[in-house]
Amino acid sequence: MDLFDEQEREAGLQPLAPGAALLRGHARSRGDALVAAVHDIAAASPFRHLVTPGGHRMSVATTSCGTLGWHSDEGGYRYTARDPHTGHPWPALPELFVALARDAAERAGFPGFVPDACLINRYQPGTRLTLHQDRNERDECAPIVSVSLGIPATFLFGGLQRSDPVRRLRLVHGDVVVWGGPSRFVFHGVQPLMHAEHPLTGACRINLTFRRAG
DNA sequence: AAGTATCG
DNA sequence: CGGA
Numbered sequence: 001m002d003l004f005d006e007q008e009r010e011a012g013l014q015p016l017a018p019g020a021a022l023l024r025g026h027a028r029s030r031g032d033a034l035v036a037a038v039h040d041i042a043a044a045s046p047f048r049h050l051v052t053p054g055g056h057r058m059s060v061a062t063t064s065c066g067t068l069g070w071h072s073d074e075g076g077y078r079y080t081a082r083d084p085h086t087g088h089p090w091p092a093l094p095e096l097f098v099a100l101a102r103d104a105a106e107r108a109g110f111p112g113f114v115p116d117a118c119l120i121n122r123y124q125p126g127t128r129l130t131l132h133q134d135r136n137e138r139d140e141c142a143p144i145v146s147v148s149l150g151i152p153a154t155f156l157f158g159g160l161q162r163s164d165p166v167r168r169l170r171l172v173h174g175d176v177v178v179w180g181g182p183s184r185f186v187f188h189g190v191q192p193l194m195h196a197e198h199p200l201t202g203a204c205r206i207n208l209t210f211r212r213a214g
Numbered sequence: 215a216a217g218t219a220t221c222g
Numbered sequence: 223c224g225g226a
Binding site (some may be wrong): 129135 | 215
């Protein structure tokens with residue numbers, strides 16, 4: 001291990017692939033405020049279970065904030081300016097969210113990232129996300145910034161082909177994963193959530209994924 | 215299609 | 223486990 005690797009480790013930066021990194025504990029000190037903001041957002045745009053284009057109910061519950069929010073139904077995946085559930089615009093991105101996403105992206109090698117959408121996923125025991133790619137965002141140059149809050153989960157980080165080997169990463173409260181550039185379209189997912197309790201979130205895990213969708 | 219069951 |  002050379003000096004550069006040691007410095008990365010001290011900074012909590014663990015490279016995963018070209019353009020992808022795990023920032024261990026990067027959001028931990030802001031965990032309380034992030035969870036409080038999620039509660040405020042969910043009061044305006046409640047968590048709901050979306051349906052895939054194939055007609056299957058997703059086990060994860062979702063909401064969004066930002067100028068665009070992610071939606072799925074029998075007609076497909078898309079971003080919308082209004083919450084289809086309420087008919088109102090999505091709640092605004094809190095400044096805390098924007099600053100966190102920008103800072104994490106910069107540390108991972110993507111300076112100047114300004115997200116306009118944050119998909120918020122709520123996992124409860126048994127909730128999973130099968131291997132998929134994020135490909136509904138207009139800006140394919142901007143990275144994805146993923147923030148883990150609450151109880152731990154096993155994140156699946158694959159490659160550009162579904163059949164590529166998958167790395168299993170245990171993500172805990174405050175961990176941040178960033179992927180972009182040559183890793184922008186990697187397949188990823190989450191293993192079924194195990195039962196546990198976290199003082200801030202109870203028996204659930206909250207994941208924030210920041211994107212440049214418009 | 216971000217899901218599931220089933221098979222080799 | 224990977225593919226259908």
